[in-house]
Amino acid sequence: MTQYPIDGFKHSLWFDTAVEAPRTQSLSEELKADVLVVGAGITGLNAAIELAENGTNVVVLEAGVVGGGASGRNGGQVNLGLNLSPDELVKHYGQKAAEPLIQAICRTPATVFDRIRAKGIDCDAEQNGWIQGAVTEKRMAAQVSLAEEFSRHGLTIDVLDKADIDKRTGSTRYTGGLFVEQAGSIQPLSYTRELARVAIEAGVKIFTHSAVQTLKKSSANGGWVVSTGIGGVRCDKVLICTNGYTDKTVSGLAKKVVPARSIQVATEPLSKELQSKILPHRTTLVDKRRMILYGRYDRNGRLTMGDHGPMRDAFCLDDFKDVKQRAIEVFPELESVRWDYHWGGRLAITKDSLPFLFAAAPDLLVGMGYNGRGVGMGTMLGLAMASKLLGRDSTSAFMPVTTPNEYIFHAFHELGAEVVIRWEQFMDRLETRA
Numbered sequence: 001m002t003q004y005p006i007d008g009f010k011h012s013l014w015f016d017t018a019v020e021a022p023r024t025q026s027l028s029e030e031l032k033a034d035v036l037v038v039g040a041g042i043t044g045l046n047a048a049i050e051l052a053e054n055g056t057n058v059v060v061l062e063a064g065v066v067g068g069g070a071s072g073r074n075g076g077q078v079n080l081g082l083n084l085s086p087d088e089l090v091k092h093y094g095q096k097a098a099e100p101l102i103q104a105i106c107r108t109p110a111t112v113f114d115r116i117r118a119k120g121i122d123c124d125a126e127q128n129g130w131i132q133g134a135v136t137e138k139r140m141a142a143q144v145s146l147a148e149e150f151s152r153h154g155l156t157i158d159v160l161d162k163a164d165i166d167k168r169t170g171s172t173r174y175t176g177g178l179f180v181e182q183a184g185s186i187q188p189l190s191y192t193r194e195l196a197r198v199a200i201e202a203g204v205k206i207f208t209h210s211a212v213q214t215l216k217k218s219s220a221n222g223g224w225v226v227s228t229g230i231g232g233v234r235c236d237k238v239l240i241c242t243n244g245y246t247d248k249t250v251s252g253l254a255k256k257v258v259p260a261r262s263i264q265v266a267t268e269p270l271s272k273e274l275q276s277k278i279l280p281h282r283t284t285l286v287d288k289r290r291m292i293l294y295g296r297y298d299r300n301g302r303l304t305m306g307d308h309g310p311m312r313d314a315f316c317l318d319d320f321k322d323v324k325q326r327a328i329e330v331f332p333e334l335e336s337v338r339w340d341y342h343w344g345g346r347l348a349i350t351k352d353s354l355p356f357l358f359a360a361a362p363d364l365l366v367g368m369g370y371n372g373r374g375v376g377m378g379t380m381l382g383l384a385m386a387s388k389l390l391g392r393d394s395t396s397a398f399m400p401v402t403t404p405n406e407y408i409f410h411a412f413h414e415l416g417a418e419v420v421i422r423w424e425q426f427m428d429r430l431e432t433r434a
């Protein structure tokens with residue numbers, strides 16, 4: 001078993017089982033491009049593909065490796081695009097602006113799986129549905145009203161009673177829950193590496209180990225001058241797709257997101273007998289509490305389970321005790337299985353729990369803040385950012401362009417987040433006991 005310290009990327013199950021990474025190198029020259037994309041994750045690569053396929057000359061700069069951010073480390077669940085309910089979105093944006101976003105949330109899983117098929121992306125895609133389990137009557141009532149709200153916008157979500165959810169999960173833990181048929185799972189690092197392959201084939205130039213250090217307006221022609229210290233790019237437009245890994249390159253941007261960590265564990269391949277008991281239809285699972293627990297199988301029958309992590313990037317084995325304990329509470333059969341993989345990464349939390357499309361300047365677009373739903377929504381927002389630059393309107397413009405709020409006490413976000421996590425854990429325990 002992996003000992004201390006744990007590398008949140010290289011010790012992951014996905015790193016061991018992904019398709020090969022496309023060959024890339026670091027930028028050591030001066031280039032010109034129409035559009036520069038910063039960040040080679042799900043958001044940036046989807047935007048890059050769409051732009052290149054429509055005749056745009058695109059360069060992607062990535063500080064680490066393709067998929068080395070959250071995109072190659074996540075749970076691979078392709079769920080409805082956002083955590084918030086339709087009514088909450090209407091309250092936030094108003095009816096007119098909220099409706100296209102709600103429709104985009106509903107079509108998120110279908111968009112991702114259609115895209116995977118259309119581009120021939122090899123990423124263990126499985127569209128077996130997603131179960132969201134409720135542990136108390138109160139949480140179940142909230143799930144029922146969520147399903148009712150979505151049905152008013154044309155999406156059917158099945159409400160599961162106790163007997164139904166027991167059968168579908170193989171756990172007696174839940175009072176009831178929801179089932180979303182269109183959802184499913186992917187191997188996230190394979191998905192991201194394959195997006196990079198498709199991008200390169202479409203003519204995108206991707207440079208890895210090439211962190212953008214400075215981003216300035218050119219006084220000569222009004223374009224952007226971007227430098228990695230060793231190489232540089234002159235371009236007309238820039239897309240920032242750095243989510244939980246956002247640094248200080250764009251002034252003030254890092255204060256608009258809090259980089260929370262999520263961690264995961266994966267079992268040894270489970271026996272056929274256990275696989276027929278635990279999530280027998282290979283659906284994905286979200287245990288809906290204040291601090292969610294989530295899980296799914298990989299292609300070899302390993303069960304992965306995830307939870308929130310500590311507010312730092314360096315993990316150690318002790319950090320994973322809670323997630324294993326929580327997994328065993330849901331599936332007691334896991335008590336005797338071996339846990340082979342431990343890893344984690346950063347996701348971006350925003351003040352209003354919503355992602356944002358932000359025009360930091362007229363030709364500098366930022367898309368991020370998925371609050372843990374970026375596999376689907378990152379794909380959607382990447383495509384939307386590209387559409388915006390291509391001057392398209394209509395249905396692709398589902399996300400209103402807004403100026404996200406800053407965290408005023410951002411300098412203390414680590415401490416603040418630890419306090420919130422402990423409080424939420426305490427409230428979850430209280431609620432479950434009651």
Ligand SMILES: Cc1cc2nc3c(=O)[nH]c(=O)nc-3n(C[C@H](O)[C@H](O)[C@H](O)COP(=O)(O)OP(=O)(O)OC[C@H]3O[C@@H](n4cnc5c(N)ncnc54)[C@H](O)[C@@H]3O)c2cc1C
Nearest residue numbers: 039041042043063069070071074075077212345373374375
């Ligand atoms: C453990 C975990 C589990 C998760 N599970 C799920 C899930 O099951 N389903 C779901 O929908 N979402 C999940 N998420 C969230 C999801 O992974 C993210 O929302 C999504 O991957 C964000 O993609 P992205 O491309 O915007 O950002 P990222 O994939 O994080 O990529 C950002 C990239 O920007 C690069 N970068 C940063 N600064 C610079 C710079 N100055 N120059 C160049 N490059 C730079 C980084 O190196 C990084 O590669 C999970 C996240 C984590 C961490």
